[in-house]
Amino acid sequence: MTSTAPARRLRIGIGGIGIESSTFCPHRSTTDDFRQTRGQDLLDRYTWTRPDSDLADVVEWVPLLHATSLPGGPVEAESYLVLKDELVTRIREAGPLDGMVYDIHGAMSVIGLTDAEGDLTDAVRAALDAHGTRPLLSAAMDLHGNVSRRFAGPCDLLTAHRLAPHEDAWDTRERAARNLVRCLRDGTRPHRAWVQVPVLLPGEKTSTRLEPAKSLYASLADIERKDGILDAAMWVGYAWADEPRCKAAIVVTGDDAQLAAAEAEKLARRYWDARRDFVFVGPTGSAQECIEKAVASDKRPFLISDSGDNPTAGGAGDLAYMLGELLANDAIRTGRVTAVHPGITDPVAVARCFEAGVGAEVTLGVGGKVDAGHGGPYELTGTVTALQRATEQKDRAEGGAYDRGVDMAAVRVGGLTVVLVERRKPFHTLADFTGPAEGGLGVDPRTYDLVVVKIGYLEPELHDLAADWLLALTPGGVDQDLLRLGHHRVERPLYPFDDDAYADGPGPDLTATLL
Secondary structure (H helix, E strand, C coil): CCCCCCCCCEEEEEEEEECEECCCCCCCECHHHEEEECHHHHHCCCCCCCCCCCCCCCEEEEEEEEEEECCECCECHHHHHHHHHHHHHHHHHCCCCCEEEEECCCECCECCCCCHHHHHHHHHHHHHHHHCCCCEEEEEECCCCCCCHHHHCCCCEEEECCCCCCCCHHHHHHHHHHHHHHHHHHCCCCEEEEEEECECCCHHHCCCCCCCHHHHHHHHHHHHCCCCEEEEEEECCCCCCCCCCCCEEEEEEECCHHHHHHHHHHHHHHHHHCHHHCCCCCCEECHHHHHHHHHHCCCCCEEEEEHHHCCCCCCCCCCCHHHHHHHCCHHHHCCCCCEEEEEEECHHHHHHHHHHCCCCEEEEEECCCCCHHHCCCEEEEEEEEEEECHHHCCCCHHHHHHHCCCCEEEEEECCEEEEEECCCCCCCCHHHHHCCCCCCCCCCHHHCCEEEECCCCCCHHHHHHCCEEEEECCCCCCCCCHHHCCCCCCCCCCECCCCCCCCCCCCCCCCCEEC
8 A cells, every 4th residue: 555645635637538349249339429528518417526525625526528329339439539639648648647537438449459448548547647646547338248358457446336237326436435535545556356257147137126146245244344445346347338348246345455356256256146047127028028918917017128229228229120019019009909119219210200201191210220130120101290309408427428409200000119219318307308398399108008118128117107017038239138249359267158157167267366
């Protein structure tokens, strides 16, 4: 442990680049997909940077660049370099910093790279050190991120969300900031005990609403409270990228190196031992099975997740596979059962609806233009029932890139209302459906028998809305069935790809490495 405590007010930078990228998704992310925040707008994202915060007299916060995007396909190399170069340049131009809050996701893939966060962090570390000091770097991450040794090594502190769904995302960022300030004020550079666990599971099997993830993540706070420990973090990894770094990871941070290592190894062993106990967060079935059960049920509204094309996990968001299955059901097609299916991305179809106007009959080839590998466009003839311009919507800053305004069109066919969007957009809240109080799309999911959303586990508002729910195991770039996706670059053996790899031995080496 070395002394790093300055006698003056701390100068701490804030920045990062965050996206979750499926390498199985044909979509490509560019700078246009990123919400880029700088200056005071960046500082305004957080509560602990405000003048009335208890940290105001202790820290001068230095805004750098924060860029965040809705999950999608890998980032184009040129776009990544544009964002990376700006972030690194701003760090260098900021002058000597005492530390940096590194606000990222952890599952960014970039065309041509095998460890994007490792590459970015090497550059960030070099820029921070350019003034002759070694500032502390504190990373705040999503628990679905990846933690390779290359990435973890240059970071002095790492923490991650402890809830899935991520209702504690802002708590995670604040914890990263406060841990950083604490270390700088105490003059300590903590030890990090790092260990990867050869398990790769989809988020829908690792929700903290259920065991064993519930107890595993709940135990982190108890570990953190031990003398000599500052933070304990656990990552399930990102299942839909085919890269060697994709696997679960543990990092325990503290002044007591041996205790941190011991706690990291115990956590890793518990995770490994529980690997077969992780189950889907809800009942599952094929698209057809889920639709048949939902139609037959008396629970309303009945929600179904179109999980394989979930844009908030990295799916293209334009698959019409579920649309076809819904209209293949006689009760929905004839209108005896009503359903709403929002979020199919198709800018051409949306433009056609605006040209035709509300009340017009349109024939459209819907979806299947980006991810064309699962059925292609679906030909649909229906009535335009509502239109909403992006300019009628207000960006919700707390939601980052998820809440950017988009042109939307609602088209009704029999008992089904399909909501088309001109760019990828999730539907997680009532406001996503209904729009603003006046002039909005006005689609209220509470008034339909079935609500079929491109999502995995249900976000809180949808969870509360659902009278019942099924997780449809549909195809797409974030297919829940990892074995049919075709991973070939992940490090093996890796569960569940190699279920019996350690059947005759003591299991994998889970010895922690001190960084």
